[in-house]
Amino acid sequence: MKMSMTTTFLLISLVLCSTLLDITNAASQPPAQASGGGFCNSKCSGRCALKGVHSRCMKYCMMCCDKCRCVPSGTSGHLDECPCYRDWKAPNGRPKCP
Known part of the structure; x- marks a missing residue:
């Protein structure tokens, strides 16, 4: 099945936009050492x-x-x-986090 140039262009654009969004989301995440077992375990x-x-x-x-x-x-x-941490509430309205 042949694809038109417009369809091909749209598919390539979609892939590029998706990749750009993934890169942007990854860059906005806090650094890896700021989460996970070691950090959370010691702070908690x-x-x-x-x-x-x-x-x-x-x-x-x-x-x-x-x-x-x-x-x-x-x-x-x-x-x-x-x-x-402060604003996360349990279903009963009380604070979720100690």
Whole structure:
């Protein structure tokens, strides 16, 4: 089946735009060291150090860190350092992140 020049041009344009979007999205992501196990584990360990149920605090802190790519400093408060962490709510309206 023959493709017209217009169809070929449109397909090439679509592929190029898609590639450009992928490159742009990759460039806008925070650096790899700012997320993932090591970063989140160390930040959440400090955040949850004084919590009564350490394992539950770590579970939710790690979830929040993976999504938000940041954890506020200290064991509580300082939520303005990480608005995503501060604003993520559980279904009941309470804060999701410790």
